[in-house]
Amino acid sequence: MLEIENLTHIYGGGGPNEHHAIDGLDLKVADGELLCIVGPSGCGKSTLLRSIAGLISPTGGQVKVDDVLVKQTPDNLAVVFQDYSRSLFPWMSVADNVALPLRRKGFDRRKRRAAAQEALESVGLAEAGRKYPFQLSGGMQQRVAIARALAYRPTLMLMDEPFGSVDAQTREDLEDLVLEVRRLHQMTIVLITHDIDESVYVGDRVVVLSKAPAHVVGDLNVALPGPRDQITTREHPDFVHLRAEVGRLVRGHTVAH
Amino acid sequence: MAHQGDRRQVVDVPHHLRVSIRTRTHDRPSTATARWTRRAVGVLAFAALFEALGRAGLVDIGFLPPTSVILWRAGELLVDPAFRAHAATSMLAWAIGLGAAALIAVPLGLLLGSVRLIDAATRAIVEFLRPIPSVALIPLVALVIGTGLQLRVTLVIYASLWPILYNTMYGLRGVDPVAKESLRSYGFRAPAVLWWVSLPSAAPFIMTGFRLATGVALILTVSTEIVAGRGEGIGVFIYFAGIAVPARMDDIMAGVVWVGLFGVVVNALLVAAERRLFAWQHARLGAHAGAPVAVGAGR
CATH class of the missing domain: 3.40.50.300 (P-loop containing nucleotide triphosphate hydrolases)
Structure with missing residues (x-):
């Protein structure tokens, strides 16, 4: 359950470039x-x-995920960004890109690789693991980014x-x-x-x-x-x-x- | 990307250009053979001109020996144990100084490039120290610590620190915020983001800084030896050839040839290493965009 209560965010508060981005947003x-x-x-x-x-x-309000306040x-949680060419790491192979966040889960190398391969298969990129992001088309790169999110479960x-x-x-x-x-x-x-x-x-x-x-x-x-x-x-x-x-x-x- | 008010520039291709450059595969550079042929022709023409100047009597052969004499002498020196000892001493000072500079400059650059507060606090000191020509420090440092290996190493460290430090800092400033956010969104904290994203992303810049530093270190090694004028080292060899009466110009020139060749070879090896290690970056930037280039790092 995601709960957003009275979320407000102002960039550069008080400054000349102050921008009021969000005002009192509620969402469940x-x-x-x-x-x-x-x-x-x-x-x-x-x-x-x-x-x-x-x-x-945020400058005001709160976000809760599963009743825990987001600080x-x-x-x-996984995020897929619009700009896959900047979100994927060009110096890593596709498989390493997908596997990297799994370090946070404490998976060992074999488990990380297996999970990455499984995620790549699920987005139709079973063969792409050893390639580098720049060797793939834009759509395939975004699939890699989605696989990276999926592998994280x-x-x-x-x-x-x-x-x-x-x-x-x-x-x-x-x-x-x-x-x-x-x-x-x-x-x-x-x-x-x-x-x-x-x-x-x-x-x-x-x-x-x-x-x-x-x-x-x-x-x-x-x-x-x-x-x-x-x-x-x-x-x-x-x-x-x-x-x-x-x-x-x-x-x-x-x-x- | 270049920092405002700083004369030193790091040239990088903005992200919006990267995609368009990548598609420009039709105008690939000429083949390696053609390139090497052109370079060889240039070198040979220069050597021939130098040879002709001396042989035609346009310059005094004792003052400026022709190419063939210099190269013959350089060949003789290669098998001369005394010269080889000089060369070994210089290379040792060069390598130790360079290695120590990298060990200091890379972590320092990472620190200054990622913690804004420390960068701001040290900026004045850095900007004060940076423009001091290292060669001008030789007499001062020699007075303080003597003229042995420690003098060369100290000055080499000091001089080669800057290109590595600056390129590391600029490399870090150029790290894509979206790449960092991507990893942060998986709960990675700042040190992990530095290790997994910022460092590899800045690595081509760090490597370029190191390559520039190898040249700077060579200059400092030889100049320090020449100014110190004692002990062992190619600079010492050149110094004694210069103060001899009459001066041994062929020895001086042959020594210079070896120093130059060493610099060229080291640079070529590092360029090759950069191309191998950072193939991902070349693929993104396009084949002829090359590695990031720092300007004005020589001293």
Whole structure:
């Protein structure tokens, strides 16, 4: 269970570049939920993610993961960043990249390797372990980053616009990969995106944030028939309706009920 | 990336350029053979010009011996036990000083490059010490600690410290914050992030600093020996050849040839090592972008 209460963050407080990124944001995410967070560009989505991950200390409010207040990075949490080329370590092989975080779990070398290989297989990169990140395409590199998160066996996986830097076809493949991951592993996933269609296609639930300073302006359940499919789901009347609703919320129009 | 107000620059390719450079595979540099041929032609032409100057009587042969005489003398020195002892002494001082400099400068650079407070507190001292030409310190240090091996080693350490220190610090400043955050998000704390991300990421810079330091160390070894003018060492050999009446110009030039060759070989070996060790970086930067280059580190 992820609980965010009255979260507020101001960058450079009091200074000339003061930026109010988040204002009084409340959010609860149940275990096993796949929540998509959408909002206009620069609305503080990444600040929210960094606060959940304990990478920054919010100036106000609190984040709790499994009833524990987040002060430093919580255990059993993994983050997938948008920029895979910067997030993966270019001097390490793909397998070493995936295995490195497992040192924190106290795994020995053999166990780390086995877990890394298993994770790489689960993202369709069984043969890529000995390669270096720069030898792979962008989509494959992001799969490596996802494998690194999976190998860690997190209970909470945060994804910060994970498919923002890949082409459309790869993007659809990776969206389906996330759905597959979520079907096979017991974990809560919070996926941040600015793509409205993606949020509805992937999420069980979509939370819409306002412009900065961000707060929740919409919270919609996505009750689409499963399993989801890039063609049939996207032409489903509920999908079309939901994406319009999310779109209006993102653009700042109120929804007529 | 270069620090403001600092004349010394470390050239690096910004991240947004890295991707575009990587795709430029069509204009690869010419083959190794062609490159080596061109270099050899340059060296031979220079040698021929030098030879012709002396042989044509344009310069006094006793003042500037022709290439063939210098090379012949250099060959003779190679089998001369006295010269070999001089060379061994110089190489020992060079190696000890360089090794000690690396052992001091890399940890110090890591400290100054990662703890902002210490960097700020020591900046004034560092900026004061750095521009002092090490060669100017030779007489002072000689007075204090004498003219033996310890003098050379001390000065070599002092001079080769700077390129290693500065490149380590710049390398650390260039570490991608996203890479650090990636590891932090798995709960790794600052020392672990330094070890697993910052150090390997800065390693090509550290290596470049070390390579520059090998040249600086060579300069300091030989100059210290020349100024000290006693004991053993190539610089001492050159010094005595110079004060002889008449001066043994062929000995001086042959000694210089050996020092230069040593520097060239060491540099080539280290460049090759950099290419092997940091293939990941070359692949990212493109084949001809080369290793990171620090400018102005000579002294």
